Amino acid sequence: MLQLLFGFVFLAAVSQLVSLTGAQSECPLQLDPQRVVVRYGGSVAVNCNTSVLHKGMGWEASEGRVSMTKNQSLITWRVSNLREWDITTHCFINSNNSTQCQVDLPVTVYKTPDSVFISTVYHRGPMMEGQQYELQCDVHNVAPVQYLTVKWYKGQTLLHQTNFTDTIKTPVNETVTLLIRPDRADDGAQYWCEAELDLGAEGPQPHPTNSSKPLNVEVYYKPKHSNSTETIIQDDKVMLDCTVKVNPAPTYTWDHLKEKNNSSVLKSSALSPGKYTCTATNTLGRDSKVFIVKSTGAQSECPLQLDPQRVVVRYGGSVAVNCSTSVLHKGIGWEASEGGVPMTQSQNLITWRVSKLTEWDIQPYCYINRIQGAQCQVELPVTVYKTPDSVFISTVNHRGPMMEGQQYELQCDVHNVAPVQYLTVKWYKGQTLLHQTTFTDNIKTPENKTVTLLIRPDRADDGAQYWCAAELDLGAEGPQPYRTNSSNPLNVEVYYKPKHSSSTETIIQDDKVMLDCTVMANPAPTYTWDHLKEKSSSPVLNSSALSPGNYTCTATNTLGRDSKVFIVKSIGIRPTFWTVLTVFQLSIALIIVI
CATH class of the missing domain: 2.60.40.10 (Immunoglobulins)
Incomplete structure (x- = not known):
């Protein structure tokens, strides 16, 4: 029992000693809060307190400085109207062993933009479908820009966003651009941009945002019918609707009409069976639609069947299409600039055949002379193609x-x-x-x-x-x-220039310290270190001889530079043999007393 009690006392004493010696390497100050975010011209108050005896503590700052005092353990840095953008402030303490240490307070002073404005670059008026345009978003008088994100929207859809890496603390104007290629679906769309300041957990929630007024986009596009042909079965009344959505508004013309008509819709009971072509035209182009009006009676049909009904053939390739009928006739044949078939009365199936098609715009059709009625024909759509050289x-x-x-x-x-x-x-x-x-x-x-x-x-x-x-x-x-x-x-x-993922890194010093400043950059960067006794151009420092403190590494290439600060801290003084022996003796004395 005595041995067990001795073991507990000994371990507790050693643990307490290591804890005390480790604490000596830390600055015994606590800031509340540890980081502040304040609007330019706003008020700020931060407490600095300690739990140890001291010879004096105070705040150093270009605004709100607090003179050193010996009889307090809590002092407050306070500014009612902060108007310094790059303010640096720290709380310090003079310990009883005549050493001074300090704790820096990170301060972010921000300002939301005066205005956010969207515009088009080198363009006014309607946009043309398929062409490329540049939109510009101007953000005026915002700080600090490294926390700024500019977002682009079409309606409620986020299109793109831009972040900034500049470390300037004072207000700046920023301009970002977005390339768009509108189509007809974008006619009437609203584009807008938004400036958002994400100042972290200590900043205002939700993040401050300023939005531009919407930019209403008008898109000009040429007519395009959803289908090129439509078959209408003739009844008591025929309606041919050629209406097409287009900007600017189109004009309409009809072929095969006895009287001129500029309407997009024809309603008539006097149209005879046949083909009626409507063309919609605006300043950008035109598109036609063919209406095939068929009678409800069978006599209006042309009694021919093509197999296949459309052909696609490589330039110089072969093609064969059958034309057949199931009725008596006076003659059937193929008309074509290549492979025409003379009229014959003795067959019900004839084939248009070309072994090497070399005509780009060929328009063959099969025809029949009916015993009762006029000649009719069926056209064969032929597409001749060629892949790129x-x-x-x-x-x-x-x-x-x-x-x-x-x-x-x-x-x-x-x-x-x-x-x-x-x-x-x-x-x-x-x-x-x-x-x-x-x-x-x-x-x-x-x-x-x-x-x-x-x-x-x-x-x-x-x-x-x-x-x-x-x-x-x-x-x-x-x-x-x-x-x-x-x-x-x-x-x-x-x-691209060097850019570290973080600007500072804290290293707890052990047997060996490794400071890794390696950063991606192109061209490859060179490295320099401040606060070293000997010059080094390596991106990595491996050493057990570095004393606690700040070490700044700068990576540089032809496009720019970026620095990273390594804060090396000691884990505390390790207990020596004589210290442990003293603890052991104290423990024995304590046991004897007990």
Whole structure:
């Protein structure tokens, strides 16, 4: 029992001694709160207290300084109207062993923006569908900018956000831009930007935000019907509705009418069976729709069947389409600039066949001379295609590494492709689809197409691969999967300045100290250390000879520099053999007394 009691007393005494010696290396001051966030011109109050005897304690500050006092253990730094942006303040104490230590108080002085304004860059008025525009957000008189985030919205959808790394404490104006390529769905959309200050847990909650007024976007786009043909079965009254949504508003014209009509809708019981073509036109283009009016009686049908009903063929390839009938006739044949079939009266199935089709805009049709009634015909839609000779990606007016945050233009050249109305050019970064462009040209012969993409690379894009692909979607009758030709990848090198993930790091000193200042940067940075007895250019310090204190490392390359402060603290004085022996003797004496 006596031995057990001795063991407890001995361990408790050693533990108490180590605790005391360890505490001697810490500055015996506590701040409440430990960090403050205050609006410019606002009030602030922070307590500094101690639980040890001392020769004096006080606050050093450019505003609200508290003179040293010996008879208090709690003093308050107080400013009723703080108007210094980069204020530095610390509480200090003079201990009884004649050493002084201090605890710094981090102070963040902030100011919300005077205004947030959105505008278009070098553009006024309606935007054209498919073209690229630049929006600009101006944030006026905000501080500190390192806590600022500018967010872009379309309606309630977040599109993009920008953060800042500047360490300037005083108010600044910031301008950020956003590239958009509106389509017809964006007509009437509202874009706006928002400035948000995220000042951390000590800052105001929720985070202060200032928003711009919305920018109402008007988009001009050409007419595009949802389908190119519509079949109407003629009844008591026929209604042909050619109305199409478009901006600016279109005008309408009709072919095959006895009288001119500019209405988008035809309502009539006097239309005979046949085809009626309506064309909607505005300043950007036109689009037509064919209405096929059929009688409820069977006599209006042309008794011909095509198999297949549409063909897609590679330029120079072969094609064969059957035309058949199940009725008696005076003659059946094919009209075509290649592969025409003369009229015959003795067959009910004839084939249009071309072994090597080399006409881009061929328009074959099968016809029949009915025994009763006039001649009728069925047209065969033929799409002749050609995949590109090459697809090439390049940068426009630039060579070499790109600078982080700057804007660059990529170009994709697609050579000798047809028909371009079925072409889609897609942009990729790695395996991520960035953007795609379609075409509405109705030219049937091969063309060269050039499309561009604006990018603003950051450090995460260093080593990224951009590429473009030309895809021909020729519909269900075309080759599956779609014909795709891709460019070689464009390897992007991005130059960016050093930026540490944190500006300070606290190291508890043990047998050996390792200070790691390594940072990602391009070009590779050089390293310098302050507060060292011997010069070092290594990003890592391994040493057991570093005394407690602050060590500043600076990483520098051609684009800029960034510093990191390492705060080395001692874990306390280790008990020596004689200290332990003294504790042992005290423990024995205590046991004897007991």
